[in-house]
Amino acid sequence: MSNVPSDLKYAKSHEWVRVDGEAATVGITDHAQHELTDVVFVELPQVGRKIRAGEACAVVESVKTASDIYAPIGGEILEVNQAVVDNPSLVNTEPYAGGWFFKLKLTDAAELSGLLSPEQYSAQINAT
Secondary structure, eight states, rough: OOOOOOEEEEESSSSSEEEEETTTEEEEEHHHHHHSSSEEEEEEEOOTOOEEETTTEEEESSSOOEEEOOOOOOOOEEHHHHHHHHHHHHHHHOOOTOOOOOOEEEOGGGGGSBBBBBHHHHHHHHHH
């Protein structure tokens, strides 16, 4: 059973969003890191880059595969998590804490309503 924190919003593509005022932290879900297995490389977007919701903006590579990470919402990259670049296994061990990918400044808070609630996301991953 995957861990799905109740204080986050989720994208169908398995990214999570934690909103704090006008900033949002983005990472991949516990379910996604289980599917990937051991993450060995993370490539993050550049600070200052403007991204649209649904745009591929980061890459994770595991021993099994490489996967694009999509922006669940649009905004401007404020900060990236250098710790996951230096130690990609944080994505596996702390997907909701030390394993976050980037923070962005929201351009349209209404986009949050298009994301899944924890209950909806749990239903999605349990249906597969």
